Amino acid sequence: MRPTDRKYLKSHEWSKTEAGIATIGITDWAVSHLSDLVFLDLPAAGTKVKAGQPFGEIESVKAVSELYSPVTGEIVESNADLTDALDTLGTDPWKAGWMIKVRVQTESPDLMDAKTYEKHLESEG
Amino acid sequence: MKQTVLESVHVALGARMVPFGGWAMPVQYTSILDEARAVRERAGLFDLGHMGRVSVTGRDAEAFLQRLQTNNPAAIPPGKIRYAMILDENGLTQDDILVYREPQTHGFFVVVNAGNTERDLGIMRSVARGFRDLRIDDLTGELAMIAIQGPAAERIARGVTDIDLLGIKYYSWARGRVLGVPGSMSRTGYTGEDGFEMYVPSEVAIPLWNRLMELGEHAGLVPCGLGSRDILRLEAGMPLYGHEIDETTTPLDAGLEFGVKFDHDFVGRAALERVRAAGGPPRKLVGMVTESRRVPRQGYDVVHDGRVVGRVCSGGASPTLGKNIATAYVPRELAEPGTNLGFAIKDKIEPATVTALPFYKRAR
Numbered sequence: 315m316r317p318t319d320r321k322y323l324k325s326h327e328w329s330k331t332e333a334g335i336a337t338i339g340i341t342d343w344a345v346s347h348l349s350d351l352v353f354l355d356l357p358a359a360g361t362k363v364k365a366g367q368p369f370g371e372i373e374s375v376k377a378v379s380e381l382y383s384p385v386t387g388e389i390v391e392s393n394a395d396l397t398d399a400l401d402t403l404g405t406d407p408w409k410a411g412w413m414i415k416v417r418v419q420t421e422s423p424d425l426m427d428a429k430t431y432e433k434h435l436e437s438e439g
Numbered sequence: 440m441k442q443t444v445l446e447s448v449h450v451a452l453g454a455r456m457v458p459f460g461g462w463a464m465p466v467q468y469t470s471i472l473d474e475a476r477a478v479r480e481r482a483g484l485f486d487l488g489h490m491g492r493v494s495v496t497g498r499d500a501e502a503f504l505q506r507l508q509t510n511n512p513a514a515i516p517p518g519k520i521r522y523a524m525i526l527d528e529n530g531l532t533q534d535d536i537l538v539y540r541e542p543q544t545h546g547f548f549v550v551v552n553a554g555n556t557e558r559d560l561g562i563m564r565s566v567a568r569g570f571r572d573l574r575i576d577d578l579t580g581e582l583a584m585i586a587i588q589g590p591a592a593e594r595i596a597r598g599v600t601d602i603d604l605l606g607i608k609y610y611s612w613a614r615g616r617v618l619g620v621p622g623s624m625s626r627t628g629y630t631g632e633d634g635f636e637m638y639v640p641s642e643v644a645i646p647l648w649n650r651l652m653e654l655g656e657h658a659g660l661v662p663c664g665l666g667s668r669d670i671l672r673l674e675a676g677m678p679l680y681g682h683e684i685d686e687t688t689t690p691l692d693a694g695l696e697f698g699v700k701f702d703h704d705f706v707g708r709a710a711l712e713r714v715r716a717a718g719g720p721p722r723k724l725v726g727m728v729t730e731s732r733r734v735p736r737q738g739y740d741v742v743h744d745g746r747v748v749g750r751v752c753s754g755g756a757s758p759t760l761g762k763n764i765a766t767a768y769v770p771r772e773l774a775e776p777g778t779n780l781g782f783a784i785k786d787k788i789e790p791a792t793v794t795a796l797p798f799y800k801r802a803r
Binding site (some may be wrong): 347348350353354373375376377378 | 457466467470471472666670732733734736755756763784
């Protein structure tokens with residue numbers, strides 16, 4: 315079971331909101347399926363993001379993938395260290411592997427709890 | 440989607456399967472980069488059941504192949520293998536193939552690309568009309584094809600065959616017993632390493648795979664998917680149909696003249712001679728190396744001085760060079776090693792430098 319203290323998108327981003335700030339990252343499933351990560355592009359603080367829209371890019375040996383925002387709001391902090399330490403996503407996608415923190419206006423209606431996300435993973439195989 | 444006879448083995452190994460040339464094939468078992476490194480340093484095992492395998496026999500086999508493809512089969516000694524292409528009348532590439540001359544009989548064995556097999560068979564049947572004593576048999580369904588590649592390949596493969604592998608030089612082959620049944624092995628591959636491609640009856644494929652994995656355990660043999668195969672062949676400067684070569688390229692553009700012999704009358708020869716007479720093709724296939732962390736990928740624009748001058752054919756993260764590499768067609772005047780180019784990702788230009796192909800050549 316994945317952490318139950320946060321919500322998930324079908325596109326494998328997680329979002330954990332505390333005191334109006336959402337911390338956002340990608341799940342272990344996403345990291346393992348991307349495999350062999352080579353590049354991560356995150357927007358700087360001050361950038362506005364929109365729920366369901368791309369906020370950044372992650373590139374693996376195989377392909378470039380968009381990162382989708384689980385919330386609408388403004389980025390207050392971006393994990394600049396992560397772009398030079400992509401291994402962190404493999405070892406700790408839930409904490410040290412966070413990508414952006416967003417002051418939340420609204421959350422995506424498509425966010426799922428951990429249990430529903432697990433079911434979604436089963437259907438993806 | 441077609442499945443190779445090793446499908447259940449891949450599933451049991453946890454492979455990620457992808458469609459390729461009409462077949463469900465493993466793209467990776469663990470990490471593409473780890474699998475590629477294993478082949479450079481130790482050994483890797485590949486299911487190549489998707490490749491088309493065709494036997495060409497009969498008294499007219501040699502004359503038929505002279506017409507069909509670019510190499511000269513009359514000049515291939517028994518037991519030797521040559522790289523060649525099938526062209527159309529305009530000299531454009533329909534496929535690239537390996538032509539095996541039988542060691543003992545007068546026949547040939549041709550290995551073609553998965554995605555082109557049906558078209559190749561169609562071309563073969565049409566070229567065959569002019570010949571009487573000729574048999575073309577598609578053996579893809581009844582033969583399995585497994586490759587073992589890497590410095591430890593020979594040592595491991597010795598354990599499954601009575602064929603004298605030391606006696607098989609690069610681009611040679613022999614028939615013999617493999618796991619006790621009639622099969623054949625060639626010292627060929629698509630990785631730039633030493634190694635063998637093995638052809639056995641389909642029913643032996645799973646036992647052969649398992650036996651090789653067992654024998655190779657101590658040497659660090661790992662199963663390898665198409666992902667590692669792609670970066671290994673790119674490092675070794677070997678073209679992939681649909682990337683470096685296709686229906687829009689000639690062997691002269693692609694720098695594949697070594698596979699073309701102008702001493703026989705093959706389909707497309709006149710067109711190639713016209714290109715040569717006009718001073719050669721206006722563009723050239725080059726290698727590019729970049730210090731960027733972005734991976735150049737097929738279809739990205741290649742730029743020079745703010746102008747689009749070409750397009751990326753293949754690109755990848757090279758574990759051997761520790762850099763990202765690519766191939767592209769560029770105008771001849773930009774093909775000199777050291778020329779500064781760039782590749783475009785969305786609105787950004789990442790710098791790259793022309794470099795001589797291949798990117799990697801193993802020490803022999």
